[in-house]
Amino acid sequence: MKKFIYKATIITLPVLILLLLVNYFGDAARLFDSDYEKQMAKIVASNKYVTNIENYDERLFQKELISDKNIQPNLVIIGSSRTMLINSDLFPSALLFNNSVSGASIEDIVSIYELYKFNKKSPQKIIIGIDPWTFNENNGQKRWQSISAYYYSFQNTINQENTTYFKYKELFSFSYFQSSLKMIPCFIAGNANPKSTKETHNLLATKLTDGSFVYGEQYRNANQIEIDNKINSYLTGGIYSIEAFDNISVRILNEFEKLIIDMKENGIEIEFFLAPYAPVVYDKIQKKYPMVLKSEEMINDFASSNNIKLYGSFNPYILGMDKTYFYDGMHCKEVGIEMIIKN
């Protein structure tokens, strides 16, 4: 028995140590490097662009930005990666800041709004990017948990989630190991930190001083064949966050209404923005995802009954957009966004 335990330990211990070391030092999602988002925010707040950014916690980055005294916008964009490209050139008369985060759920929108309130710098106007998955209870979005304190603060409830537990659970995660292992060369070369730059367009993704986003060179300059492949890949892989969209969530709808009421009570002007899908993706949505169409109808009704201005649509056809307006299946290019806002 002793021999068995000794040998089992000899085999499992090095594996466990390797797992912990790679997850901690490779740290693909920067869970254990709390300075990373601070460094990024510091660069942006000092009026410089930041690049060489990958796999950071976008929510924590927003928290750092909003708490910085140099960030004092009067127009704020809160949405997902589908609104990340909205920049200050499109609203020249406003002091715009884009606080969009990838895969934004209602909890993200609420938390970011609450962060502005908490820092006593509520803007005059907020444009909310609404996605088809916003009202889907089964959207699978969990990333908001890193700023969940602000979500619960808005709801006047106590934080039930132990985010520290989730963070340290990742130390033992094999899927986190797979991502972190790829970051080890960067860690060894000491090349993992964000860099300030004067260029808006860089090799890797860049965040501009207005919080908007510019894709890295490879994504930005993909030719139409590569884009078509991305769209096909998107189609066959299942449509992001709406695969189990069975009905419009009453809970989310109530929270959304509460948010709008709170914004209005605080004298904030509200506008909605709906980003389109690539045409073939929308074709599939029409056939397979009726709740997306129902969501858009509901948003339209809500906006008109509450006198809220609405930009865009999930439907690219009514916006006059073909596939050349897209980077992939769900992300519209800058030219398309400009067309939506200007029209």
Add this chain to the structure above:
Amino acid sequence: MLFNSIDFAIFLPIFFILYWFVINNNLKLQNFLIVAASYLFYGWWDWRFLSLILFSTIVDYTVGRKLRTEENQTKRKFLLWTSILVNLGFLGFFKYYNFFLDNFITAFSFFGTEINIQGLNIILPVGISFYTFQTLSYTIDVYKRKLEPSQDFIAFTAFVSFFPQLVAGPIERATNLLPQFYKKRQFDYSKAVDGMRQILWGLFKKIVIADNCAEFANQIFNNSIDLNGSTLVLGALFFTFQIYGDFSGYSDIAIGTSRLFGFDLKQNFAFPYFSRDIAEFWRRWHISLSTWFRDYLYIPLGGSRGGTWMKIRNTFAIFIVSGFWHGANWTFIVWGTLNAIYFLPLLLTNNNRNNLQTVAQGKLLPGLKEFSFMLLTFGLTVFAWIFFRADSIGHAISYVSEILSPSLFSIPKFAGMGRALTTIILVATFVLVEWKGREGQYAIAHLGTKWTPTLRYAMYYSIIFLIMYFGNFNENQFIYFQF
């Protein structure tokens, strides 16, 4: 609780320590610990359905004890049917109620009568098909006086709920497993090491082979309408390895885990994809279920002893019931029927027991003839799996039609083809290792046993690293949980 979860990785060592260090001297306590751990293991998924297992256990235990003393044949039959009806009643309700209702409504609407009955929102209790069959085998064996009924309720409860094989088999016979709960277990070093090796190989099969193949199989089957014939062939192949890796991987982990605690379970898969005919395939695939149907359905129906029509009837009966056991969908019935059609010519020409030995035993490679038969059998199996995996008969037919179209000769193309290439290389390596180890209980049973410890450890670490690097860690459920 899933074998491929962190929860199980914590549960197993705790159970091991309690089992061997805390209460190793007391058989009753050890059995009680097995029951407690098994109920915790099952209850982790949904504690409400523990009552079903407990009820089934009490009914079969009571029926068994009454059968021991009852001599009146009519009363004995009544007791047997009580057990059969209770067990199959649960199975029928949870698994087949909505299926029969839907088909009943469809049949009536076909004749112009509309019936408005709502289906029930029934959750299928995990593993119900497995433990139901296991307990049924006990009652039938006791009824036939092949087995002494259990006098020890805790041991019997442990037999019914034994966590390694509770939710997805192997479906153990009471004659093999139950007596092991009566005897004091001694820790056996070589058995435990062998168990660990089998667990490791099972995890590789599940996490690396099955779950990676699943990603592409799902993608291709879910979008089959937009894909060409050659891609659909690839999808069917991915599913073929997914289901094998998934189910035989589960069996390996179950058998290996049992060995850690001094129990021997029967081999459930014996390298079925190297079979030379369908009869051999069915002697090697899900052995515990095939032999269950053989002993409790096929032979009582007359087996292959009667005339030609009797043989045909019994063959179709066993394969169709086997298909239906897998799920309440016509696709499984067609899958079973297809296998019956494959099997029947062998039975009618008395060629169904031609290949009893392992292919190319003692040799490195098979002969050309053997290889051709292996390839043909594999092709037939892959074709049948299309029906097993498809959402409906219509889906399967359109899938097969596209395969039989000229697009079969175009290059496979689907999103993620690049990533799929890595999986194809892993599957090819896996097939080679399985071929090398085909004469053992599992592929790496003898691999490296005569090597130096350094080399052997290098092999273990390599497998672990392959799992860590290439594994799919979404804690995917095992396919057979749904059956």
